Amino acid sequence: MNEIFKAIDYRHTKDMYRSVYLSSVNIPMVNNINNIATAVIALIGAIMVAIGADIPGFYLTVGSLVAFIAFLRQFSRPFNSISNMMTMIQASLAGAERIFQMMDQKPEPSHASALWRSFKAEDGQYYWTDGKDVKKVLGDVKIENVDFSYFPGQPVLKNITLYAHPGQRIALVGSTGAGKTTITNMLTRFYDIDAGTIYIDGINLKDIDRVSMRRSMTLVLQDTHLFTGTIYDNIRFGRLKASDEDCQKAAKIACADKFIEKLPQGYNTVISGEHSNLSQGEKQLLSIARCAVSNPPILILDEATSSVDTRTERLISKGMDNLMMGKTTFVIAHRLSTIRYADCIMVMDHGQIIERGTHDQLIAMKGRYYNLWTGKAELQ
Ligand SMILES: Nc1ncnc2c1ncn2[C@@H]1O[C@H](COP(=O)(O)OP(=O)(O)OP(=O)(O)O)[C@@H](O)[C@H]1O
Ligand SMILES: [Mg+2]
Known part of the structure; x- marks a missing residue:
């Protein structure tokens, strides 16, 4: 290298x-x-x-x-x-x-053959439709025997199987390069899997229109992208038709309302994109508000609580908790305290899930997670 x-x-x-x-x-x-x-x-x-x-x-x-x-x-x-x-x-x-x-980049393959699409109805809920049937998006995710490699011959995910029932919180932990982000890339279909199957609400991911599928899930990433515009505009990016009241409600859910109200013009303060004078933590709070306004049934949080001070971290985890309520959530965190109450924790290593279970079960197992929790091993 x-x-x-x-x-x-x-x-x-x-x-x-x-x-x-x-x-x-x-x-x-x-x-x-x-x-x-x-x-x-x-x-x-x-x-x-x-x-x-x-x-x-x-x-x-x-x-x-x-x-x-x-x-x-x-x-x-x-x-x-x-x-x-x-x-x-x-x-x-x-x-x-x-x-x-x-x-000149080639666009993603056409969606003409996709059977299912998702849409947001008047009642604020998301639904699947294949032109005949209509059913609610519940957020039931099944990943079965999935293999994946970015380059042929260098497998990154090996035989991954995991389930997330509607409303469950699934945590992924593991050292750098273990393949946590790659799993979320499979779910959002930024890449197609080599082998195995992924089902959402019993529908094969390959039969779902990519664009509309992504509308029913949201990602909160560590590097938040803001653009030049008012706070309202930046929150509304999650759902363009949202009213000012919707944005304020979303900010409250995300615990972002306090810092926004302290800004010179409140929600109408213009921030200047990437070089805005907001702190990393405040940017994350805004991105949580953005998710809250779109309110999709599936949520993916990738390493969202690193590089902020403890007070902001507490605000962020409170905002996240509010956001996760009733949604199927995949959480990737480098701090174990944030995933303690997950329904199931997957410990990953070199593209494989080596341990799985709740916090208590994993502690009782006295394996890798136990060593991480007790500080005998570190997440690098
Ligand atoms: N776009 C890509 N192209 C090629 N290889 C990639 C790409 N993204 C990740 N990889 C490789 O895949 C492996 C798994 O990466 P991944 O990003 O899933 O790790 P991670 O568990 O999320 O790590 P971290 O905790 O650092 O975020 C790594 O070896 C990485 O080098
Ligand atoms: Mg990652």
Whole structure:
């Protein structure tokens, strides 16, 4: 890995040197050519002025020479600007190339063959429909014998089986790289599984339209993305039709109301996206409020309680608890205290579930979880 990084870094440094060299050579070079041209013309002109009178057709007055040099300067000015602009144009082209790469990305396969879609009805509940039947989204998740690898031959998940009944709280713990986030990527179908089956409410995940399925679940990630706009706009992103009152209610559920009310213009305060002056914890509270406003039956919380102070952490876990009420929830946490009351805790290692059970059962088992809880082992 180190070698690969070194090679890439070396190439980057070389290209960087070249680009700085070319852009700094360009402008002085054009200026110098202009200056030399002016000097040569001035010299020839001076000779013509001095001795031109003796040679027929070679004479030039001083006035004409000065005028000629002035025009020459004006003539060369656009070329100077073009050379200045060349550097900018090159940089913009490099940027444009990246944008085009992005635009050329193939969209996810068509949903034309999908049988089931989910929708949110007037009553605020989510339903499945295949055009004939309509049934409520309960949030019953079954993952059976699932294998997955990001690259062929390097399995990341091996024979994963787990169930989450409606309203249950399932916790995933394990060291870095164990495959916790990968399981959630399977559920949201950001990737397709290699083997096994995933069912939601008894429907095979492959038969559900991706876009509408994602509408019935929400993710709270550690790195919250906010955009420039008011607090209302940022919360409403969870459900675009939500009214101001809905947003306020959601903020209350998320325990975000206290800090929002302290802001200069309350809910109408404009925050400036990624560089906003909100703390990491406050951003997380906003993202919980965002989930509360969309209120989907399935919730995925990935490492949401790290890198905040204890007071904010308490607020966040209270907000999460409110949010989780009555929903099927998958919690990935690096702090064991946050998952203590989960209905079932899965301890993962190298893509496999090595222990499962409630907190008390796992403690009684005196295995990996026991060692983590008692501090004999650490989550790295
Ligand atoms: N997009 C990806 N492409 C290729 N490999 C990936 C990708 N995402 C994760 N991996 C690999 O899959 C394995 C499992 O990663 P995963 O993100 O699921 O771990 P995790 O348990 O969530 O860890 P953490 O606690 O650090 O979040 C790791 O070895 C990782 O390098
Ligand atoms: Mg992860």
